Amino acid sequence: MNKQELVIVEKKMESTNENDLTVMDLPGVGPATAEKLAIAGYEDLMAIAVATPGELIDASGVGEAAAKKIIASARAAMRMGFESGTDILKRRQSIIKIPTGSENLNKLLGGGFETGAIVECFGEFGSGKTQIAHALAVQCQKQNPNAVAVFIDTENTFRPERIIELAKGAGLDPEIVLGNIKVARAYNSDHQMLLAEKVSDLISKQGLNVKVVIVDSLTAHFRAEFIGRGTLAERQQKLNKHMHELLKVADSNNVLVYVTNQVMARPDVFFGDPTAAIGGHVVAHASTFRVYLRKGKKGSRVAKLIDSPNLPDGETAFIVETGGLRDI
Numbered sequence: 001m002n003k004q005e006l007v008i009v010e011k012k013m014e015s016t017n018e019n020d021l022t023v024m025d026l027p028g029v030g031p032a033t034a035e036k037l038a039i040a041g042y043e044d045l046m047a048i049a050v051a052t053p054g055e056l057i058d059a060s061g062v063g064e065a066a067a068k069k070i071i072a073s074a075r076a077a078m079r080m081g082f083e084s085g086t087d088i089l090k091r092r093q094s095i096i097k098i099p100t101g102s103e104n105l106n107k108l109l110g111g112g113f114e115t116g117a118i119v120e121c122f123g124e125f126g127s128g129k130t131q132i133a134h135a136l137a138v139q140c141q142k143q144n145p146n147a148v149a150v151f152i153d154t155e156n157t158f159r160p161e162r163i164i165e166l167a168k169g170a171g172l173d174p175e176i177v178l179g180n181i182k183v184a185r186a187y188n189s190d191h192q193m194l195l196a197e198k199v200s201d202l203i204s205k206q207g208l209n210v211k212v213v214i215v216d217s218l219t220a221h222f223r224a225e226f227i228g229r230g231t232l233a234e235r236q237q238k239l240n241k242h243m244h245e246l247l248k249v250a251d252s253n254n255v256l257v258y259v260t261n262q263v264m265a266r267p268d269v270f271f272g273d274p275t276a277a278i279g280g281h282v283v284a285h286a287s288t289f290r291v292y293l294r295k296g297k298k299g300s301r302v303a304k305l306i307d308s309p310n311l312p313d314g315e316t317a318f319i320v321e322t323g324g325l326r327d328i
């Protein structure tokens with residue numbers, strides 16, 4: 001695309017609201033191409049703006065020159081949204097910190113689990129990841145009676161009975177609390193990804209005041225479906241797409257996305273902790289906060305903050321009781 005054409009596209013894009021533009025508004029994209037692109041996952045301008053020409057050629061069969069032109073136009077149309085520090089500070093003031101019932105754990109996380117972020121808890125079986133998920137689904141409602149929690153359940157570990165106990169422990173009406181938790185069972189990784197995409201609909205179309213989205217477990221299906229070295233790249237690619245979808249949910253709706261992750265043994269490590277989180281860098285980088293959970297003494301659980309943009313790393317202990325998470 002030459003400079004003049006770009007200017008025309010930019011002018012046209014400027015006169016329309018960016019949100020109203022669709023892939024079909026891009027030069028050289030007719031209904032057939034748009035459909036092919038959509039099938040391959042290029043449904044909005046952002047997806048196209050960050051694609052490579054090769055990817056678009058594969059997806060839609062357009063020629064190289066056309067692909068370059070489509071990408072350049074999509075880029076020209078994107079207001080990449082630089083915000084001032086003041087704007088971001090203002091936005092951060094709308095962040096809510098969802099407490100857990102354990103003051104220690106709240107303090108470790110600067111007051112609670114933050115909305116607008118992905119928080120990843122990883123640890124061995126029985127370390128308390130699912131218990132924290134249940135606690136958050138209840139506690140967000142204690143803070144705000146209209147709050148809704150979404151629970152994407154991949155391992156069939158959501159237990160309404162447990163919610164009833166926790167609601168009672170928090171002094172809430174169990175029936176109301178259960179009603180405000182929307183649970184969906186994910187049967188495989190594609191299903192899980194689709195459910196994550198549908199969360200935005202719950203908010204925008206059904207008008208639910210979703211404050212927490214739980215994915216428990218984030219990685220189990222991916223781990224089970226992609227076995228062996230050869231499929232690792234494909235798995236990481238899909239996981240990356242999933243994480244970005246979740247990031248979008250967290251960011252654009254001021255929602256806490258809480259994901260759980262198991263650990264695997266690292267036979268190469270002789271000193272220090274011989275375990276590593278599943279999902280590697282893809283999950284680690286997309287998560288805003290990472291908490292490592294392990295079993296401590298006398299039935300306690302130890303939580304260690306591993307990665308945080310603004311909090312010191314630290315460690316604390318709590319226990320899981322019938323009525324909720326408590327300090328020791």
Ligand code: GTP
Nearest residue numbers: 123124125126127128129130131132262320321322
């Ligand atoms: P995996 O999903 O297997 O990786 O484990 P997880 O990290 O999700 O563990 P989970 O959160 O399920 O923790 C299980 C532990 O929580 C149990 O071993 C119990 O110690 C505790 N727990 C679970 N339910 C209850 C309960 O109703 N009351 C009490 N007091 N403790 C419970």
Ligand code: MG
Nearest residue numbers: 129130157216
């Ligand atoms: Mg679990």
